[in-house]
Amino acid sequence: xxxxxxxxxxxxxxxxxxxxxxxxxxxxxxxxxxxxxxxxxxxxxxxxxxxxxxxxxxxxxxxxxxxxxxxxxxxxxxxxxxxxxxxxxxxxxxxxxxxxxxxxxxxxxxxxxxxxxxxxxxxxxxxxxxxxxxxxxxxxxxxxxxxxxxxxxxxxxxxxxxxxxxxxxxxxxxxxxxxxxxxxxxxxxxxxxxxxxxxxxxxxxxxxxxxxxxxxxxxxxxxxxxxxxxxx
Amino acid sequence: xxxxxxxxxxxxxxxxxxxxxxxxxxxxxxxxxxxxxxxxxxxxxxxxxxxxxxxxxxxxxxxxxxxxxxxxxxxxxxxxxxxxxxxxxxxxxxxxxxxxxxxxxxxxxxxxxxxxxxxxxxxxxxxxxxxxxxxxxxxxxxxxxxxxxxxxxxxxxxxxxxxxxxxxxxxxxxxxxxxxxxxxxxxxxxxxxxxxxxxxxxxxxxxxxxxxxxxxxxxxxxxxxxx
Numbered sequence: 001x002x003x004x005x006x007x008x009x010x011x012x013x014x015x016x017x018x019x020x021x022x023x024x025x026x027x028x029x030x031x032x033x034x035x036x037x038x039x040x041x042x043x044x045x046x047x048x049x050x051x052x053x054x055x056x057x058x059x060x061x062x063x064x065x066x067x068x069x070x071x072x073x074x075x076x077x078x079x080x081x082x083x084x085x086x087x088x089x090x091x092x093x094x095x096x097x098x099x100x101x102x103x104x105x106x107x108x109x110x111x112x113x114x115x116x117x118x119x120x121x122x123x124x125x126x127x128x129x130x131x132x133x134x135x136x137x138x139x140x141x142x143x144x145x146x147x148x149x150x151x152x153x154x155x156x157x158x159x160x161x162x163x164x165x166x167x168x169x170x171x172x173x174x175x176x177x178x179x180x181x182x183x184x185x186x187x188x189x190x191x192x193x194x195x196x197x198x199x200x201x202x203x204x205x206x207x208x209x210x211x212x213x214x215x216x217x218x219x220x221x222x223x224x225x226x227x228x229x230x231x232x
Numbered sequence: 233x234x235x236x237x238x239x240x241x242x243x244x245x246x247x248x249x250x251x252x253x254x255x256x257x258x259x260x261x262x263x264x265x266x267x268x269x270x271x272x273x274x275x276x277x278x279x280x281x282x283x284x285x286x287x288x289x290x291x292x293x294x295x296x297x298x299x300x301x302x303x304x305x306x307x308x309x310x311x312x313x314x315x316x317x318x319x320x321x322x323x324x325x326x327x328x329x330x331x332x333x334x335x336x337x338x339x340x341x342x343x344x345x346x347x348x349x350x351x352x353x354x355x356x357x358x359x360x361x362x363x364x365x366x367x368x369x370x371x372x373x374x375x376x377x378x379x380x381x382x383x384x385x386x387x388x389x390x391x392x393x394x395x396x397x398x399x400x401x402x403x404x405x406x407x408x409x410x411x412x413x414x415x416x417x418x419x420x421x422x423x424x425x426x427x428x429x430x431x432x433x434x435x436x437x438x439x440x441x442x443x444x445x446x447x448x449x450x451x452x453x454x455x456x457x458x459x
Contacts, residue, residue, distance in 0.1 A: 016332060018329065024325075025322070032318065035457060039458070062458055063450075065453070073442055073446055091273065091276075094276075101288055102284070102291060106295070109295060151390045152387045152389055155384065156382045158382070
């Protein structure tokens with residue numbers, strides 16, 4: 001079968017209308033706006049109402065919007081909508097391979113705990129510059145040799161050694177004021193967020209009565225408690 | 233709505249796209265075009281798997297060290313990321329328009345659209361380099377063994393930075409490669425090589441550029457928006 005009348009048309013390929021392309025661009029910009037707004041709203045809600053929004057909500061919303069945007073780009077900008085279906089099949093097969101890749105890796109990771117018990121080696125989380133010997137590209141930063149300490153700890157100590165603890169603390173305070181992107185963990189449980197505590201309530205099993213102001217002599221325990229029990 | 237200006241004034245030398253002959257081992261030019269496009273899609277699947285590896289490492293380290301990652305996204309400015317997203321989306325649009333212009337023999341608009349795409353690519357790299365990479369690297373928020381930021385909140389923060397630089401760095405490399413392809417197509421379009429009978433290179437370079445945009449569509453929320 002002679003596939004195309006070559007000389008009549010330009011391969012018979014579809015010329016996408018410019019209105020479609022502009023429409024898709026506007027849709028993509030809208031979804032970009034939507035995803036950033038959703039993320040910011042979630043952040044605001046978490047701060048304003050002191051709720052913990054589970055991370056998977058954040059991930060799900062962001063990723064689903066990203067999938068929609070990617071579909072628009074693939075279908076209309078890359079013209080899969082107008083193309084031979086074979087190209088779409090190739091892309092879908094690729095996504096299947098990717099799903100296998102990510103899925104099996106996650107499956108492996110979830111079983112690591114048992115394997116690690118057997119092959120536990122001292123691993124310094126965050127790295128310790130053991131690949132030292134790389135000359136730093138920036139002169140003001142010294143060459144990395146941390147002697148087994150985590151990189152983050154070593155960086156902090158190097159700074160303190162060079163500039164002093166006060167300078168480090170002052171800058172840390174400035175950064176906290178500036179960013180504030182990590183809330184201090186609240187000390188007290190609130191209606192929206194309960195802080196689990198472990199251990200005993202302090203002072204619960206103390207032998208003596210709670211020590212009040214200096215006016216009370218630390219007399220014998222019984223006298224004190226009976227005195228207070230009678231609505232002192 | 234727009235006519236194909238396929239017939240220049242008589243006596244004029246034909247443009248190179250008009251005298252394009254497909255390779256003789258293909259049945260027709262259409263087959264050659266389809267095969268080129270198929271080949272490009274096959275290559276794009278390998279690129280998707282490349283970035284899939286990076287996303288996989290992101291997912292794994294995120295699962296292992298959620299605090300460091302939640303903290304890490306706070307270092308990034310989502311406004312700059314959104315600006316970069318808008319720049320890339322617009323460049324995707326212009327490259328799709330350039331394919332359309334080649335199909336309709338709008339030579340001037342073909343060059344204009346390709347130039348705009350190139351400018352967007354340069355803008356993306358400039359924004360990333362100047363507003364993101366340069367301040368971060370100067371502050372010591374560097375990948376791997378170069379990490380020297382003294383105010384890290386978690387000991388695992390160098391992992392976050394490693395993932396960040398790996399993802400955005402390899403993406404920036406693809407932006408450079410894609411920009412190079414677009415530049416080559418732009419230069420050749422000045423010689424009248426591309427037109428309705430021959431726009432294969434415009435199409436395939438456009439596909440590569442769309443992939444760059446696609447990757448950024450996923451990279452942006454994962455790094456900047458999820459906390």
